[in-house]
Amino acid sequence: MYNFEFEKPSTIADAVAALQGDEAQALGGGQTLLPTMKQRLASPATLVSLSGISEIKGICTGDDGALCIGGATTHAEVAAGAGAYPALADTAAHIGDPAVRNRGTIGGSLANNDPSACYPAAALGSGATIVTNARSIAADDYFQGMFDTALDEGEIITEVRFPVPEKANYQKFVQPASRFALVGVFVAKYADGVRVAVTGASENGVFRWTEAEAALSANFDASAVPDAPAADGMIADLHGSSAYRAHLIKVLTARAVEAAA
Amino acid sequence: MPKDHGIGAAPKRREDVRFLTGAGNYTDDINVRGQAYVYFLRSDVAHGRINGIDTGAAAAMPGVVRIFTGADFEGVGGMPCGWQVTDRHGEVMQEPAHPILAQGKVRHVGDPIAAIVADTLEQARDAAEAIEVDMEELPAVIDMKAALADGSTKVHDDLTSNLCYDWGFVEENRDAVDQAIKDAAHVTTLELVNNRLVANPMEPRVAVGDYNRGTDDSTLYTTSQNPHVIRLLMGAFVLGIPEHKLRVVAPDVGGGFGTKIFHYAEEAFCTFAAKACNRPVKWTASRTEAFMSDAHGRDHVTKIELALDADNNFTAVRTETHANMGAYLSTFAPSVPTWLHGTLMAGNYRTPLIYVNVKAVFTNTVPVDAYRGAGRPEATFQLERVIDKAARELGVDPIALRRQNFIQPDQFPYATPVAVEYDTGDYDATMNKLEEIADLSGFAARRAASEAKGKWRGLGVNCYIEACGIAPSNLVGQLGARAGLYESATVRVNATGGLVVMTGSHSHGQGHETTFPQVIAEMIGIDESMVEIVHGDTANTPMGMGTYGSRSIAVGGSAMVRAAEKIINKTKKIAAHLLEASEADIELKDGNFTVAGTDKSVDWGSVCLAAYVPHNYPLEDIEPGLEETAFYDPANFTYPAGAYSCEVEVDPETGKVTIERFAAADDFGNVINPMIVEGQVHGGLAQGIGQALLENCAYDETGQLLSASYMDYAMPRADDLPFYSVDHSCQTPCTHNPLGVKGCGEAGAIGSPPAVVNAVIDALHSGGKTGVLHIDMPLSPDRVWAAMQ
């Protein structure tokens, strides 16, 4: 790790100001950023911790019934406190290990947009809105490819709004070593249709499986899940070929539909 | 009634109190006043020529004490190899130089290029980034068969090829084996990979070198399984320090599994640099460094053929293995695929003709050496897999096929066609026990229940045998070992009757501090709390060869028994004097010396006191004091054996395998502490199951290590493993050591991989579900699924 300055503001405004500094970077739970810094693969000059900003922590229900989760809310808090959206609470409960869940935050996870992370599938699968200090971004516009998002430099995720579906489920097939998602499928059934978001599989990061959405919107039954998507563009690595990942998408989607509650 | 003390009792491990409460003293806990830190700049290419190293800017950076490169080690010995294999043609193996820091070329990702000693580790890392290496990348040699092809790039330019040796065993049997295979009624052939593993002890390697200018003494604190071996190798072959000027301390060590047997360049570097810089020098490996510098394990590619006659008797076994040595020869690497592997190819069976061919190959990968089981898991895996495949091809019950070919109890001692003589065993007994504890008769019902929920269930059974209690020195000397493999112990009795046993058997998880006192307590009839075990410091223990090869109780324990017998003989003389009786009439029981047939007695403590306060003492016959040393050299290996079974469920949609049941029936001979034995088996099973399902050390074709962290290298976790049924009540005591013990440390890792793979194949193949007859480990979901397609 290289030396860095550390700031811990208590308001969004102060954090945004601090992030204007040269090579300043936001610190959520540090579960991704700190290991990267220890390996000397990242070298921010200033770390701006978001953990002192109480207004971006916690869970509440919005006027429109959406579940609103502060950007600095930990996975453990979501697992325990998102009872209004059980599939989301369950997703959070299966991220990493207790240490990761007690430190890592939803804002950090969505900002990082790891192609194998779980929250991106939940957010995209729920048609969530990512609220920042500057604007609101629809999930459909937010995820822009592996480790790439619509966030501007210094922009902070302050809240994520999840419309609560009639039924939903997240199926995570773990990569045996990291236990991130080798493939994860989030299925949510809303009054106006079904959303299916897939993580872990595509070289472009989380994506919506629109064929399955159409089929399941017409008939929300495991038997309606279409054939596996093409393997082109799927990740191939030590833990699975692209064909295997494509196959898992179908299997997990069907399982998510069956398990959706 | 279970015993509450002595041999056979199961006291809790006394060392765990300090391990579990943070009171241990590991090498990284040792900080010597004024110490500097070293950071190794390691190669990020698998193979390259170093055209120049510019350390100028780096040397001027803050805190830098000194920067070393290969040039600083001209004239210093390289890392020695402790075993010389002679090949099929009578030629000795090719043995490349292995410098402490790379000289001229780097040969694997992680090969150290420069070492930066600085006041702090961060300063050393900063300076490392300022070093400029002019590296010409060369093609990487990764695939073993390609490495042996004509015209292949050479890992070592000064060797004739990438072949270390081409070993044939038993060479005289070669033609007879070929003929038997030609004549066989049935031949089953299997090609398989024994996957490369990284041992991953919880504690990474650490070394602290210290030099005393006043006395010219060097001290190395290191994470070693065998400090005396390190002292001998490093002192005599690398740095030229006489043993009386070199102390090696291996304090608490957080697991070794073989990978901490070997002498590593970082140890020699820290010892050397401490003197060169006149400052203590400390190195602590990061986990990433461990992945690319700890010796790896296994990595065999094998073809095995099993010949059977018309009655399904095994008539011959022929195997051909390519064994990866990596870029250099690690300390005992050459012995693993040869003498620790070929000699076990008879397994538990009467196969009369066996021929083993091993080609050891240099590649641009981390050196490979012994890992829990070392050679014996590779032998067991191929043999037990090919037998299973034969049973499937012949349509016979795999257990019955094994039983039919077992060596029978009345055949012991049994000389195998691969040079070893099994002293005792009863393989039907362990198989019977397995059938009972695994409830094999209930399998059909369990399979039906699994099928009802859409899962495919399979049962895998196998046997294993291992040669442990390593090893008779005269024998291994003939086989190429450059070391003796005895063990030593000094038993010191204090004036008040307490004992200290100084043993050469290092303990790094095995529980010696608990089991060894049980033996002494049994012999003398005193409480275990009166016995202290000291190990790990060459300054206060006799020359010992260390802990590996399931040898501690069989060899180290035997040395301790011999030393304790000397003590007991002497105390009997003293007691006879005190009791004014004849020595022949003195009996020692429950810590009391009695004159046989009388009520005259004197207790242990009084006799010990007399030895140190010899006022009333036979000074004309015996010396005062009570301290004895014994060296024990085993007459033979020991041969633990057993039968294992595994039941798996396979998810046919995803290929995911879950282990539902696992049973192990072992024959370890006599057992000192059944709880510790059970723990050793559990740990071994976890590692064997890890190999079978999860662990995979993989390189890409350019020699980049794909599994260089826990993000990609899958260690078994508790929830990957089932509750085990473990039994060790089948006991055929070893006939040639005083405790009748065989050793239990490696069994679980040796016996379990074939059980898992046999079970998965059974799940996939039975009932004609698929035609899959083999999948290479690890049986990860994607591989199982791919095989099913």
Ligand SMILES: Cc1cc2nc3c(=O)[nH]c(=O)nc-3n(C[C@H](O)[C@H](O)[C@H](O)COP(=O)(O)OP(=O)(O)OC[C@H]3O[C@@H](n4cnc5c(N)ncnc54)[C@H](O)[C@@H]3O)c2cc1C
């Ligand atoms: C062992 C382990 C296992 C894991 N397993 C999983 C898993 O199974 N599934 C999974 O999804 N994830 C997993 N993770 C990742 C984990 O969820 C991280 O917590 C998460 O990816 C990052 O969140 P963080 O709060 O720790 O962010 P940090 O590490 O602090 O930051 C990550 C990035 O996000 C930025 N950032 C942080 N907060 C904000 C914000 N509010 N607004 C804008 N930018 C911000 C930072 O600047 C940085 O670039 C695992 C991590 C570890 C270490």
